[in-house]
Amino acid sequence: MSKLETAKGFKHSKPGLMLGIGGSAFGAFGIVKDLKKARSEADTLKLINAAVGALALVTSTLLLVRELRQLAKNDVLAD
Structure with a gap:
């Protein structure tokens, strides 16, 4: 497996997802x-911009949590 393939796989691994959630928390x-x-x-315009940014942050965090739960559900060793 090449370094590039390993790096792409990290994004969808448990540590990669946890790092993403941590980054989202730091962005808050x-x-x-x-x-x-x-x-x-x-x-008002800056307030709207910040609110939209907050909404995007919440959405991305929820997507990461969902993917983490899905990963845990598919983990054979977790049972």
Whole structure:
């Protein structure tokens, strides 16, 4: 197996998915900062942008959690 194939497989492995969820959690700090700044400046456009970013972050995290659960369900050694 080549290094490229190994790297592609990591994305769909349990450690890869956990790393993705961790990255999403870390990204939440930036979203919160943007929301606070938009509120303090009373900038509606920035507030909408931060809200859409938060929604995208939640959606991507939920997709990663679903894939992690699916991986656990298909794991033969887990039973």
